[in-house]
Amino acid sequence: MFNTPEAKSVYNDVRPLIIKGLQEIDKKQFHEIDKGLSEACAILAASRSDCDEDDLYLNDLYVINAIVDFLNSYVRLWQNILGEHFSESWSNLQDCLDLLRVIKKFSDVSVEHFESQLLALERLYPYGVFFSIGATVEYFECSICGKDIDSLSCPHVKGELYSGLMAVGVAKNISQFDHVAIVSRPEDKRCTVQYENDGEHFHVVRYLSRLLNDDAFPISHFKELEFSKVRKKNPDFQKQGRNEVCACGSGKKFKKCCIDKKYIESDHVEIVPKPFDPTFAIS
Known part of the structure; x- marks a missing residue:
């Protein structure tokens, strides 16, 4: 170990x-x-x-x-x-x-x-998407020896341990920030769109929060999710004559537009608790 x-x-x-x-x-x-x-x-x-x-x-x-x-x-x-x-x-x-x-x-x-x-x-x-900045820097200083971590003069490798210290590269002499990119697989996922805590975006994690607050199961038992599709009635669907102009505003006839949208599919997630004894954690 x-x-x-x-x-x-x-x-x-x-x-x-x-x-x-x-x-x-x-x-x-x-x-x-x-x-x-x-x-x-x-x-x-x-x-x-x-x-x-x-x-x-x-x-x-x-x-x-x-x-x-x-x-x-x-x-x-x-x-x-x-x-x-x-x-x-x-x-x-x-x-x-x-x-x-x-x-x-x-x-x-x-x-x-x-x-x-x-x-x-x-x-x-x-x-699902994150922000990542691009910047022009002179070099990255090794957190251990102070040399350019990408140069041959630095004996350390980024992300490795040396006498209880991790070698990291510290950006030095940033001259400009030249762009902000939107990416799906960033190195750091902390830079995100900010949503209000009481907003609809957090409805699933809010559901988990309320289950835990209501003692539906212990925190340690949360582990698995099951995703599926659910078919339900479309609340915006309006039944019309086949040859009438569709009420959605597309300008098309109903039979060529929303006639098949009486039901819609949506994503569904089920939280599946699994018994777990914390005594066996971090073993």
């Missing part, structure tokens, strides 16, 4: 706090979770101060810290969903998914339950 026995020991101290936090989420006792998070952070801080600069150990601590950060973001996600702060919860959701990628990349800690759950949750939101 981890590279060093010292890290395994630290994780064994932190994991019960994480499990307790997940159990408290099901009870919606969010104020209790902050105490466990503070205790976990204190354990990690003490572990860093006691380490002997072992690179593998520091990398392991980075992953354990990511697990604690995940719990924090996961708590805020469900707090915002239950409070119907859906725009804010979208950012929490993306934070959770980013942290899961880090945990999966640098450890064997099992996060399958959360990955399945959060990817299903993502499909309930109304976002």
